[in-house]
Amino acid sequence: METYTARSCELTKYYHNFCALDKVSISIKRGEIYGLVGDNGAGKTTFLKLLSGQIFPTAGELSLFGKHTQKDLQSARSRIGVLIEEAGFYPTLTVEQNLEYYRLQKGIPGKQPLEEALEMTGLSEFRKKSCRELSFGMKQRLGLAVALLGVPEFLLLDEPINGLDPSGILEMRNLLLKLNREKNITILLSSHILSELEQIATIFGFLQRGKLLEEISAEALYKKCADYVEIQVSDAQVYAVLLEQKFGHTHYQILPEGKIHILQADRPTEAYSALAVDAHLAVHSLMRCHQSLEEYYMNLKNGGTKTC
Numbered sequence: 001m002e003t004y005t006a007r008s009c010e011l012t013k014y015y016h017n018f019c020a021l022d023k024v025s026i027s028i029k030r031g032e033i034y035g036l037v038g039d040n041g042a043g044k045t046t047f048l049k050l051l052s053g054q055i056f057p058t059a060g061e062l063s064l065f066g067k068h069t070q071k072d073l074q075s076a077r078s079r080i081g082v083l084i085e086e087a088g089f090y091p092t093l094t095v096e097q098n099l100e101y102y103r104l105q106k107g108i109p110g111k112q113p114l115e116e117a118l119e120m121t122g123l124s125e126f127r128k129k130s131c132r133e134l135s136f137g138m139k140q141r142l143g144l145a146v147a148l149l150g151v152p153e154f155l156l157l158d159e160p161i162n163g164l165d166p167s168g169i170l171e172m173r174n175l176l177l178k179l180n181r182e183k184n185i186t187i188l189l190s191s192h193i194l195s196e197l198e199q200i201a202t203i204f205g206f207l208q209r210g211k212l213l214e215e216i217s218a219e220a221l222y223k224k225c226a227d228y229v230e231i232q233v234s235d236a237q238v239y240a241v242l243l244e245q246k247f248g249h250t251h252y253q254i255l256p257e258g259k260i261h262i263l264q265a266d267r268p269t270e271a272y273s274a275l276a277v278d279a280h281l282a283v284h285s286l287m288r289c290h291q292s293l294e295e296y297y298m299n300l301k302n303g304g305t306k307t308c
């Protein structure tokens with residue numbers, strides 16, 4: 001079996017003269033839940049559409065289940081379920097009838113796939129409900145059921161959590177975790193809010209204006225965010241030089257009023273005050289804090305961890 005469900009190498013997409021995706025290299029391992037994070041217009045949908053074959057790249061390479069050629073990619077796409085943009089449903093038809101419509105459209109034989117999709121998304125008891133009676137969250141679930149027809153090995157979901165209320169978000173998260181764990185489905189999902197993916201993604205890719213800023217495992221991300229030390233000294237610039245020269249720390253932020261955030265601060269807190277005192281700098285305050293994932297993401301977007 002292939003290690004990678006999907007890989008892109010320097011994948012690039014231009015819409016006329018506009019570069020929507022710029023040499024993006026992403027690797028999605030089998031069994032992973034990959035969270036693609038980026039602001040509006042970052043290129044998330046473009047990336048998902050390239051994977052699903054709805055559009056074609058301007059340059060770069062793409063492989064799915066280890067297949068590269070156009071012909072092989074096309075057949076590999078039958079193993080993918082896609083939810084990109086809101087699926088269109090006939091309001092007067094029932095949940096079951098809408099699913100049946102998509103089953104026929106996708107050319108999936110037999111009734112069993114429809115039953116499985118209903119069961120996996122918890123929609124069986126609502127099968128006779130007409131679509132116009134469904135809540136937004138239920139419609140999202142139905143969209144997911146369409147993507148699940150034929151039990152795909154890989155799910156591509158564009159902002160599946162967007163617009164859901166807190167209980168809808170929880171429901172969708174649990175459903176995706178269940179599909180990943182019980183059916184071993186690899187999932188790529190996008191969001192412009194990192195915290196929405198926080199509890200489920202095993203790896204994150206951060207996109208900004210078509211470029212991949214960073215690809216990082218959830219474990220490494222949480223480690224990076226774990227702790228930082230905030231110190232306020234009489235001369236932050238001098239202290240920053242000491243941090244680099246004596247401790248080899250390059251991950252820090254210089255803030256106004258002589259404050260410095262030392263990220264990945266792996267030494268005892270006292271070591272950071274001693275560093276200042278030994279250089280005859282006054283220490284006005286010192287504390288160990290926790291960085292949220294959103295803060296980390298904001299820093300990344302603002303060009304790294306060193307800011308003045």
Ligand SMILES: Nc1ncnc2c1ncn2[C@@H]1O[C@H](COP(=O)(O)OP(=O)(O)OP(=O)(O)O)[C@@H](O)[C@H]1O
Pocket residue numbers: 015018020038039040041042043044045046047192
């Ligand atoms: N068909 C198109 N023609 C021209 N420009 C396009 C087209 N589709 C997307 N774009 C542009 O490409 C950029 C990336 O769009 P894309 O939809 O991939 O971003 P996104 O990260 O999914 O954003 P959102 O979160 O708003 O959906 C945007 O600036 C968008 O305006």
